[in-house]
Amino acid sequence: MARKTIFIDFSKCxxxxxxxxxxxxxxxxxxxxxxxxxxxxxxxxxxxxHCEKAPCVEVCPTNALYRDEDGAVLLAPQKxxxxxxxxxxxxxxxxxxDLINKIMxxxxxxxxxxxxGKLPACVETCPTDALFYGDFNExxxxxxxxxxxxAIELAKTAERIKLTxx
Amino acid sequence: xxxxLVPVVCPYCGVGCRLYIRSVxxxxxxxxxxxxxxxxxNELGKLCPKGNAVIEYLLAKDRLKKPLxxxxxxxxxxxxxxxxxREVAERLKDYAKDDPNQLMFFGSARTFNEPNYLxxxxxxxxxxxxxxxxxxxxxxxxxxGLKAIFGAGAMTNTYKDIEEANVIFIIGHNYxxxxxxxxxxxxxxxxxxxxxxxxxxRFTRTAWFADIFLQHYPGTDIALxxxxxxxxxxxxxxxxxxxxxxxxxxxxxxxxxxxxxxxFVEKVTGVPAELIIQAARTFATAGKxxxxxxxxxxxxxxxxxxxxLLGTLSAICGYQGKEGCGCSPMxxxxxxxxxxxxxxxxxxxxxxxxxxxxxxxxxxEEFWGVELNGEVGLxxxxxxxxxxxxxxxxxxxxxxxxxxxxxxxxHVVHVLQKLEFIVVQDIVPTPTMEFADIVLPAAAMLxxxxxxxxxxxxxxxxxxxxxxxxxARPDWWILSEIGKAVGFDGQGxxxxxxxxxxxxxxxxxxxxxxxxxxxxxRLKENLAGIHWPCPSPDHPGTRVLxxxxxxxxxxxxxxxxVSEYKGPVELPDEExxxxxxxxxxxxxxxxxxMTMRTQALRKRWPEPLAExxxxxxxxxxxxxxxxxxxxxxxxxxxxxxxxxxxxxxGVIAVPWHWGANVLTNDALDPIAKIPETKAxxxxxxxxxxxxxxxxxxxxxxxxxxxxxxxx
Ligand code: SF4
Ligand code: SF4
Ligand code: SF4
Numbered sequence: 029m030a031r032k033t034i035f036i037d038f039s040k041c042x043x044x045x046x047x048x049x050x051x052x053x054x055x056x057x058x059x060x061x062x063x064x065x066x067x068x069x070x071x072x073x074x075x076x077x078h079c080e081k082a083p084c085v086e087v088c089p090t091n092a093l094y095r096d097e098d099g100a101v102l103l104a105p106q107k108x109x110x111x112x113x114x115x116x117x118x119x120x121x122x123x124x125x126d127l128i129n130k131i132m133x134x135x136x137x138x139x140x141x142x143x144x145g146k147l148p149a150c151v152e153t154c155p156t157d158a159l160f161y162g163d164f165n166e167x168x169x170x171x172x173x174x175x176x177x178x179a180i181e182l183a184k185t186a187e188r189i190k191l192t193x194x
Numbered sequence: 195x196x197x198x199l200v201p202v203v204c205p206y207c208g209v210g211c212r213l214y215i216r217s218v219x220x221x222x223x224x225x226x227x228x229x230x231x232x233x234x235x236n237e238l239g240k241l242c243p244k245g246n247a248v249i250e251y252l253l254a255k256d257r258l259k260k261p262l263x264x265x266x267x268x269x270x271x272x273x274x275x276x277x278x279x280r281e282v283a284e285r286l287k288d289y290a291k292d293d294p295n296q297l298m299f300f301g302s303a304r305t306f307n308e309p310n311y312l313x314x315x316x317x318x319x320x321x322x323x324x325x326x327x328x329x330x331x332x333x334x335x336x337x338x339g340l341k342a343i344f345g346a347g348a349m350t351n352t353y354k355d356i357e358e359a360n361v362i363f364i365i366g367h368n369y370x371x372x373x374x375x376x377x378x379x380x381x382x383x384x385x386x387x388x389x390x391x392x393x394x395x396r397f398t399r400t401a402w403f404a405d406i407f408l409q410h411y412p413g414t415d416i417a418l419x420x421x422x423x424x425x426x427x428x429x430x431x432x433x434x435x436x437x438x439x440x441x442x443x444x445x446x447x448x449x450x451x452x453x454x455x456x457x458f459v460e461k462v463t464g465v466p467a468e469l470i471i472q473a474a475r476t477f478a479t480a481g482k483x484x485x486x487x488x489x490x491x492x493x494x495x496x497x498x499x500x501x502x503l504l505g506t507l508s509a510i511c512g513y514q515g516k517e518g519c520g521c522s523p524m525x526x527x528x529x530x531x532x533x534x535x536x537x538x539x540x541x542x543x544x545x546x547x548x549x550x551x552x553x554x555x556x557x558x559e560e561f562w563g564v565e566l567n568g569e570v571g572l573x574x575x576x577x578x579x580x581x582x583x584x585x586x587x588x589x590x591x592x593x594x595x596x597x598x599x600x601x602x603x604x605h606v607v608h609v610l611q612k613l614e615f616i617v618v619q620d621i622v623p624t625p626t627m628e629f630a631d632i633v634l635p636a637a638a639m640l641x642x643x644x645x646x647x648x649x650x651x652x653x654x655x656x657x658x659x660x661x662x663x664x665x666a667r668p669d670w671w672i673l674s675e676i677g678k679a680v681g682f683d684g685q686g687x688x689x690x691x692x693x694x695x696x697x698x699x700x701x702x703x704x705x706x707x708x709x710x711x712x713x714x715x716r717l718k719e720n721l722a723g724i725h726w727p728c729p730s731p732d733h734p735g736t737r738v739l740x741x742x743x744x745x746x747x748x749x750x751x752x753x754x755x756v757s758e759y760k761g762p763v764e765l766p767d768e769e770x771x772x773x774x775x776x777x778x779x780x781x782x783x784x785x786x787x788m789t790m791r792t793q794a795l796r797k798r799w800p801e802p803l804a805e806x807x808x809x810x811x812x813x814x815x816x817x818x819x820x821x822x823x824x825x826x827x828x829x830x831x832x833x834x835x836x837x838x839x840x841x842x843x844g845v846i847a848v849p850w851h852w853g854a855n856v857l858t859n860d861a862l863d864p865i866a867k868i869p870e871t872k873a874x875x876x877x878x879x880x881x882x883x884x885x886x887x888x889x890x891x892x893x894x895x896x897x898x899x900x901x902x903x904x905x
Contacts, residue, residue, distance in 0.1 A: 045798055046243040
């Protein structure tokens with residue numbers, strides 16, 4: 029199963045927080061992605077990683093956390109008992125407690141948008157492409173291809189320079 | 195229930211992003227990204243946080259829904275549209291009968307081309323050229339400076355050219371924060387291997403991506419740019435062929451920059467000489483280069499000279515008239531370019547045709563069927579001083595908020611109190627509205643339709659997505675009703691009898707050479723829009739200007755030399771030891787009328803913070819989060835401090851959104867008449883929270899409660 033998730037290129041994030049506002053709009057005023065600033069300068073966005081070996085899914089006593097067909101880790105609210113286990117075991121502290129309903133909430137990779145064939149809102153909006161949605165293997169393959177193209181280009185230029193004797 | 199997805203243009207900045215508004219029965223319920231429209235400015239439908247939050251301000255509880263008339267300052271009674279229109283028209287007619295120059299009109303860079311065309315037509319038909327708008331406060335030097343050297347005042351290229359450049363020089367402009375979606379093109383260029391040079395007094399989000407970062411003192415741009423030109427000439431890195439064939443005035447430039455050696459420039463700007471040399475070499479040898487700037491460069495008494503020097507720098511490197519090259523001034527509001535094109539300016543008719551030119555005047559006299567005034571009118575700041583002397587007595591303000599946006603805001607308030615008659619046409623209560631005699635409730639941009647021109651000269655049509663609240667009406671409707679009530683009821687262009695914005699755009703097509711081929715039909719069909727100049731209905735529009743010749747009378751670029759170094763007019767001294775500069779936040783917009791009414795933005799960017807260098811802060815005993823009072827010769831402003839190394843020592847940076855213009859200097863650039871908002875001397879004093887609250891009570895209320903009493 030191709031498991032897709034959101035990857036984050038920290039070097040491109042400009043801390044504009046468009047992703048937060050977009051997520052909030054799609055999830056009733058609550059954002060599941062947060063942008064942090066480091067040492068006055070560098071910024072990074074952080075959201076659920078939908079981990080390969082997700083500790084939250086493993087630890088959930090009621091199976092409220094599960095995977096959908098795209099591999100996203102989702103939460104079934106009717107099964108959640110608010111025991112907070114998932115929040116504690118998640119290395120990034122992602123699942124949050126909804127203080128009113130006393131159940132957990134987390135990024136669902138915009139299930140409602142994926143159902144319509146659209147990308148998650150944060151990815152769709154990120155102006156700098158710091159966020160991208162895809163399958164790990166596909167992304168790696170794409171990156172290798174890009175690198176090779178660049179290398180060939182470089183070799184060609186070197187050849188041209190040699191030919192013109194510059 | 196009918197759900198619709200309507201293509202609109204974002205109502206915020208000048209990038210001109212497209213998006214869809216999802217509406218049910220004329221009520222907005224969400225947005226969708228415009229992924230499926232090829233060739234738009236925001237590639238793949240990307241949006242910044244403001245674009246993502248466009249719905250909330252439309253639903254603000256305090257939207258204006260009925261025309262209002264003041265009983266006393268700040269207290270209003272509701273009146274009907276017919277009463278309001280009659281009253282405004284009568285008063286305008288009265289003033290025009292005595293002396294039309296007692297009137298002053300404000301166009302708006304926040305609304306469509308059509309109402310801007312109408313407001314200047316109304317002013318001019320009444321007999322005055324006193325019409326201006328807030329471009330005066332942001333890019334007036336860009337218009338005058340670029341016009342002087344290239345022959346037209348607009349961006350000479352498009353986003354596509356930024357993407358294709360090999361070097362991008364960003365000066366006086368925090369691109370990543372002010373225009374995140376536009377910055378995308380800079381990053382794409384960088385990915386391709388382009389070099390980024392950033393010059394800014396602050397280490398901004400933009401500077402983070404710079405290959406070369408020049409941190410100069412606010413207001414020392416002339417020295418810095420002259421320094422770059424000096425090195426490029428000394429090392430013969432300029433484009434000799436281009437200079438020989440397409441430019442005049444090069445010899446004067448050579449002489450003028452003589453004394454701007456890297457050592458001299460280092461002393462003035464605080465940027466190490468080697469860095470300046472490195473920047474000059476990188477810029478001149480890249481082959482394709484773009485220069486981009488904004489308010490950090492223009493809001494100075496020497497703003498016009500700054501722009502002219504940048505034009506010269508770009509021309510001597512041969513970076514004009516080619517793809518991947520050019521000058522890209524970034525506009526702040528969604529229709530600054532359009533409002534200028536439509537001539538909401540005191541010196542020109544639509545399409546930059548000078549009011550002083552008898553031939554152009556004759557054309558418009560025949561076109562509109564009235565006699566026209568041939569004297570250049572007043573700019574916004576000049577009007578304020580004329581009002582103080584009692585020469586200007588009435589303001590018609592459409593969609594502007596001078597109490598917050600103009601430099602030396604205390605003076606503006608003083609002037610508004612003095613005026614006899616003020617009409618404010620807007621969508622929500624603003625601090626300016628407190629002084630109004632008549633308030634006209636306007637439909638917001640997304641609640642009506644029309645054409646807009648983004649920063650890269652791209653004209654786009656935005657459709658009506660939802661219904662306006664209450665009795666709010668489109669700007670074009672209000673102005674055409676007033677025009678008719680004043681008595682301009684002639685046929686076609688000779689009157690104000692319009693039934694739709696399309697009618698008005700057709701009239702614009704007929705009298706504005708650059709817009710001749712930009713018809714409503716074409717715009718509605720082609721959502722990506724058309725770049726002006728577009729001289730005929732079958733012309734595809736123009737991406738790069740000046741391919742064969744410049745628009746100056748002789749077709750050449752007129753290079754400009756500035757041999758005298760001029761800094762800010764007000765420099766730090768013993769009493770006011772710091773240099774104050776203003777800045778912006780990505781999630782707040784201008785005078786916050788829309789963004790502070792948007793929960794998602796307000797909670798992320800809740801308040802202003804004054805940036806101060808740790809060493810300065812230590813000297814003054816200020817810690818992060820302490821309340822301070824910033825004092826200049828014009829006013830006092832309470833604000834919390836943010837101790838950070840992003841600013842240079844001796845510099846204080848304050849966001850201006852929340853009314854910091856009570857501090858800034860309104861000394862004018864003599865040519866473009868822009869005030870020096872970006873640099874002045876100040877002192878910083880630590881105060882208690884209680885003192886801060888007291889001071890705050892004295893400042894204008896950003897979101898005022900308008901009191902409605904019974905008539
Ligand atoms: S939208 Fe993209 S650039 Fe902006 S904060 Fe989020 S991840 Fe960073
Ligand atoms: S995928 Fe959706 S839910 Fe998850 S962070 Fe992005 S916008 Fe929010
Ligand atoms: S970048 Fe400008 S035009 Fe685009 S979404 Fe943001 S505010 Fe709107």
